[in-house]
Amino acid sequence: MSDATSIRVEHSNRASRIGLAIVSGAVIALAAAPWWADRASLRLLSEIYAYVALASLWNLLAGYAGLVSVGQHAYVGLGAYVLFALAMLAGVHPLVAIPIAGFAAAIISVPVALLMFRLRGHYFAIGTWVMAEVFRLSAAQVSALDGGSGTSLPAAVILSIAGTRQMREFVVYWIALALAVAILAAIVMLLRSRYGLALTAIRDNELGARSNGVDVARVKYLVYVAVAFGTAMVGALIFLQKIRISPDTAFSVNDWTAFVIFITVIGGIGRIEGPIIGTLVFFVLRQTLADLGAIYLLILGAVAIVVMLKAPKGLWGLVADRFGWQLFPLERRLVIGGKQPS
Amino acid sequence: MTSSILTLSKISKRFGAVVIADGIDLALAQGEALGIIGPNGAGKTTLFGIMTGTVPPDAGQVFFDGADITRTTPERRCRMGIARSFQIPQPFGGMTVFENLVVAAAFGGGKRERDVYARCAALLEQCGLADRANRQAGSLTLLDRKRLELARALATSPRVLLLDEVAGGLIEHETAALVALVKEVRASGVSIIWIEHVVHALIAAVDRLVVLHGGALIAEGAPAEVIRRPQVAEIYMGMEDLGIEADA
Numbered sequence A: 001m002s003d004a005t006s007i008r009v010e011h012s013n014r015a016s017r018i019g020l021a022i023v024s025g026a027v028i029a030l031a032a033a034p035w036w037a038d039r040a041s042l043r044l045l046s047e048i049y050a051y052v053a054l055a056s057l058w059n060l061l062a063g064y065a066g067l068v069s070v071g072q073h074a075y076v077g078l079g080a081y082v083l084f085a086l087a088m089l090a091g092v093h094p095l096v097a098i099p100i101a102g103f104a105a106a107i108i109s110v111p112v113a114l115l116m117f118r119l120r121g122h123y124f125a126i127g128t129w130v131m132a133e134v135f136r137l138s139a140a141q142v143s144a145l146d147g148g149s150g151t152s153l154p155a156a157v158i159l160s161i162a163g164t165r166q167m168r169e170f171v172v173y174w175i176a177l178a179l180a181v182a183i184l185a186a187i188v189m190l191l192r193s194r195y196g197l198a199l200t201a202i203r204d205n206e207l208g209a210r211s212n213g214v215d216v217a218r219v220k221y222l223v224y225v226a227v228a229f230g231t232a233m234v235g236a237l238i239f240l241q242k243i244r245i246s247p248d249t250a251f252s253v254n255d256w257t258a259f260v261i262f263i264t265v266i267g268g269i270g271r272i273e274g275p276i277i278g279t280l281v282f283f284v285l286r287q288t289l290a291d292l293g294a295i296y297l298l299i300l301g302a303v304a305i306v307v308m309l310k311a312p313k314g315l316w317g318l319v320a321d322r323f324g325w326q327l328f329p330l331e332r333r334l335v336i337g338g339k340q341p342s
Numbered sequence B: 001m002t003s004s005i006l007t008l009s010k011i012s013k014r015f016g017a018v019v020i021a022d023g024i025d026l027a028l029a030q031g032e033a034l035g036i037i038g039p040n041g042a043g044k045t046t047l048f049g050i051m052t053g054t055v056p057p058d059a060g061q062v063f064f065d066g067a068d069i070t071r072t073t074p075e076r077r078c079r080m081g082i083a084r085s086f087q088i089p090q091p092f093g094g095m096t097v098f099e100n101l102v103v104a105a106a107f108g109g110g111k112r113e114r115d116v117y118a119r120c121a122a123l124l125e126q127c128g129l130a131d132r133a134n135r136q137a138g139s140l141t142l143l144d145r146k147r148l149e150l151a152r153a154l155a156t157s158p159r160v161l162l163l164d165e166v167a168g169g170l171i172e173h174e175t176a177a178l179v180a181l182v183k184e185v186r187a188s189g190v191s192i193i194w195i196e197h198v199v200h201a202l203i204a205a206v207d208r209l210v211v212l213h214g215g216a217l218i219a220e221g222a223p224a225e226v227i228r229r230p231q232v233a234e235i236y237m238g239m240e241d242l243g244i245e246a247d248a
């Protein structure tokens, strides 16, 4: 049955080739959105991209590395504030400020991680939330950015993006799409690499991973820093688009952590496709129920509870397991002598 | 003692009132196959935890190849060459059986991913898992999970292999195949400690047997001789039964 000389490992299968074709087609169509969508739709799509990116990053952190942070709004706000500070106080071009905001957050996340990783279990989650509060209170102290009341980007900064309003909106839209695609691509590449192997093992069984030689602490550390980097860039872009910032909006636990967790959990935590599906479901719910006010949040909560009880692997887990679907070629399937064992 | 590869020195451990080890000394010689028996709850698995770093001892030291590793993390110990199969399997449930081995071989063995594929495929064959290579490990039966434990431990290319009850539930020819596999691994230069209730399998594979009871090693010597000692038979009643049961 087996011929030791003919061993092959395949990453993609029919499902993932179809999946990748769908994803590629969707990205091309979305990149052309300025030609087929109106202004409101472009804004909505940009928001969707931001949530896909934030949720994918949180999924990497909590779903794979087991770091259940409820304080990622710390990095959204930090990134946003770094962009505003650089653009308004140092005259840095706002688009250049986006990656700088990412680097700044990554640097700050190094000592933060040192502190947070001393906390075990639930205390880690609580610690991340407290840390985000500290970030918010600190931002409120920055009088150069009008402290607690917040501030807006001056016209000169906005004009530096592009001359006309339409072009500005197009540019910001494309950057939002590019950032989400880049973050997803980076996550796919990470998961296909040696680190992905380690991360997936950690996701499934930390004791097993450690006992098989995986340096769990180091992998978690790197993931925490990388996720801070990505999250801050997304945060910077979100507020560049909003133009206005205040500590309460930039460090909103509701907008940047609670909704992100909701998205990931209903979509499927610990699966790369989960946050994408979750974001789509979230926006469908939001667009159809937003008029209901507080009831809308109750419905979100109810949906989350039902999904957690009925489909603990999320909506994507529900269908993917049944039909063998996958959007990205992440597997390593062994082929022996031209045949694939079950 | 210079030739011993893994040494427990004056190890003590208790969980509340339960004394697991009370100043235990144990040395595994280079290339040796050592068996550990003892009644349920004696603390055999805990000793493996102390050797691999998942359980900190209250007192005493662990040495590997002459170096004190008492405070070394489990992942480093694995990379140094101490591999373990868990009595309660710890598979990477969402990964395929093959990927499980790749993790162990790449990280535990300190190799590049591509370089371990062939060896992992060969190990799957050796451990009777080749036809389930691409199955999710979480969907395996308990017996196959145990096979996976063994395969994964071997995949790390260990110098010391710790086996915790890998024979339970096997039918006779499978037990014989397991014993043959253990002997083969040992012949390749790997030192082995094997905890096993299926005593006849153990006796066939190890050079020396120790008996853990009440926090101490109460007997030690040639396997066939040790299990005949009245003192061992007394505290470890039903040992023979277990051996027979496994054949059924």
Ligand SMILES: Nc1ncnc2c1ncn2[C@@H]1O[C@H](COP(=O)(O)OP(=O)(O)OP(=O)(O)O)[C@@H](O)[C@H]1O
Binding pocket: B015, B018, B020, B038, B039, B040, B041, B042, B043, B044, B045, B046, B047, B087
């Ligand atoms: N983490 C722990 N905390 C508290 N008690 C523990 C812990 N781990 C093991 N024990 C207890 O220590 C004793 C020894 O357990 P251990 O699993 O080491 O025994 P064992 O000899 O391997 O038993 P078996 O033959 O059933 O596998 C048991 O009474 C067990 O309940």
Ligand SMILES: [Mg+2]
Binding pocket: B044, B045, B046, B087, B164
């Ligand atoms: Mg045990």
